[in-house]
Amino acid sequence: MSRRSTTRTGRPRNPTADAAILQATRAALVDLGWSKLTLGDVALRAGVAKTTLYRRWAGKNELVVDAVAVLFDELELPDRGNLEADVEGVVRQFAALLDRPETKTALMAVVAEATRDEPLRERIRTSIVERQKRLVLQGRARAEARGELPRPATPEAAARNADLIFDVVAGAVVHRTLVSGQAVDAAWVHGLTALLLGGLGAAAGQ
Incomplete structure (x- = not known):
């Protein structure tokens, strides 16, 4: 048996x-x-x-x-037809999320604690930052398929590019909403997008 x-x-x-x-x-x-x-x-x-x-x-x-982390998982990147609209859309979503009291309080708290707690900092990286880079990868792949952006030469270059884009967008929105306490209005979103897509020269003309 x-x-x-x-x-x-x-x-x-x-x-x-x-x-x-x-x-x-x-x-x-x-x-x-x-x-x-x-x-x-x-x-x-x-x-x-x-x-x-x-x-x-x-x-x-x-x-x-x-x-x-589960709040940030709500962020999406629907196809809005072109890269500029895609970027502006996700920036507005991100800013709206950060403006919610529960997100603002929790994020500021864990970031402050992480300055003296390396394991906590690593958990933030893996649970929030790395998970949300999916939006950069998705947006980049869509723009490449449309012919709006060239494909990176190597996987390493693609990874570096994704890190930089995420840092620029996330850093700018977090600073604007949580540090400066200023509105993320249409003009600011458009200016950030122009800076990201066209570089300093393009932004200067906005």
């Missing part, structure tokens, strides 16, 4: 519970701020046991990064 395996693999994660926990984390950040937020408060808001959080996240830093 064959024997059944009695090895336990653990209870699978519940996507509904995960979503409730991440939503509760963002709400707690808005209400309490980083310093007062605790896993106990998040568990209470999400309606789960605190042990449920500890099975999924090692601590507050990791939980907050994941709570922010």
Whole structure:
């Protein structure tokens, strides 16, 4: 008679519970701020046991990064017909996302903590930055297919190009919204896009 395996693999994660926990984390950040937020408060808001959080996240830093990361996963790059429109569209989306209280509070908090926590900085890179470079790669591939941009000479050049584009766009929007506190209006979006696509000479004529 064959024997059944009695090895336990653990209870699978519940996507509904995960979503409730991440939503509760963002709400707690808005209400309490980083310093007062605790896993106990998040568990209470999400309606789960605190042990449920500890099975999924090692601590507050990791939980907050994941709570922010799912917001950035909402960003999309629909085909608007040309590269200029594609860039302007994603810049407006990104700025609107950063203007949301839960995004603003959570992102500023984790970035501040990451200045003295290298593992947290690495989690931000992998969970947010690297995941969102998909938009650059998607937009670049679409522009190449339209004949709007040349193909990079090597995979290494393509990777460097994607890093630079992401840094320029993300850095500019984050600085404008969270540091300067100024509006990302149509004129600013158009100027940033002109600078990115045409270089300093083109932007100077805007």
